[in-house]
Amino acid sequence: MTGGARKEGLSRRHRFAGRGAFMAALRSPRKIRGTASLLHILPGVPGASRLGLALPKRLARRAVDRNRLKRLAREVFRRHEAKRLGLDLVIAPRQAFARGDAAAWVAEVGALLDRVAAER
């Protein structure tokens, strides 16, 4: 981490490497409850937060839909200040989003990240 990373970038270090760290974040006692999902928080590597999604097949049957939710969440995250807080974040939706209702999902993710940033 010698050089400065691009401002809106989201490279590999913002993802989870391996199952271990991901499960640890899921078991973390710190969480924020949104309208339709839960955000697990665990202190991680300083300077670079990591974002993951716990999305069971039950909530999004088709692989296309799961990919879409993940990409939209990542898109919100890479432009958000929470990216630099050095936290391991895992979003776990609790209910299915209607097909094509991308706006509601984007708003949900944005609201959760805003609250994370505000707590600091």
Place this chain on the structure above:
RNA sequence: GAAGCAGGCCGGACGGUCGCCGUAUCGCAGUUCGCGGUGCGGAGGAAAGUCGGGACUCCACAGGGCAGCGUAGCGGGUAACUCCCGUCCGCCGCGAGGCGCGGAUCAGAGGAACAGAGACGAGUCCGUCGGGCAACUGGCGGGGUGAAACGGCCAAUCUCUACGCGGAGCAACACCAAAUAGGCAGACGACGACGCGGCCCGCCGAGUCUGCGGGUAGGUGGCUAGAGCGGCGCGGCAACGCGCCGCCCAGAGGAAUGAUCGUCGUAUCGCCGCGAGGCGAUAACAGAAUCCCGCUUACAGGCUUGCUUCACAU
């Protein structure tokens, strides 16, 4: 022109901005990890269901048989198949065409609704001729039932025949390898226990150090040049094969291929306009996971080839 049959193909295009993955190269760091710039590449016809077949790994394995499972006109194609092609037969359609688990009753077992006197065992409901006192019995003929009535049917019931088939799967498999706990070997080892035990000596010993092997997290390989794609030629009715030339075409790994804007298109719907047209909204099924060949299923809309029937015209 109308209705239809059988195929083939496409499945928005181009360009900015912000990002992601791989790779080559340059710079920073310079042992690596890494960061940044630039170039190039980056989902599908089904990537899907995981149904059939193979390649590839590991395990098992003398040979043969039995059992089990699969396939089933005939011939061909293929690495192989339950796939594909050709053809015969049967059924359906005026036709182009479509559909078909289409081997065998020589051996054995089993089965047949309803109707019918009687249904796989053999016999006798009716008529008639004969024998007999009669019960009964022998011959001949016929009606009716039904898919079928001493003569067959079903093998999509077992069976028989011929041929094929070991098991598990890339989370296979190979390698590197923290921390923690435990294992093995060696060394040291307290004024510790045991040997009559005070010294020497032997032995046990918590612990310390060193080495070794198994193995988890994690990492690397497998992992993308292939039964590959595109031309042309030759052989073949065809599936397909052979030869020559050209091309390199995703390799992620809690899993990249995204977001947004503009221009131009296509279809449908709504509104405006006499009209040419204009404005707005929506856009199918669906996302690689070791790789291939098939099959099946889903799909907005569009392009195209050959053929059939009917109608019209010449």
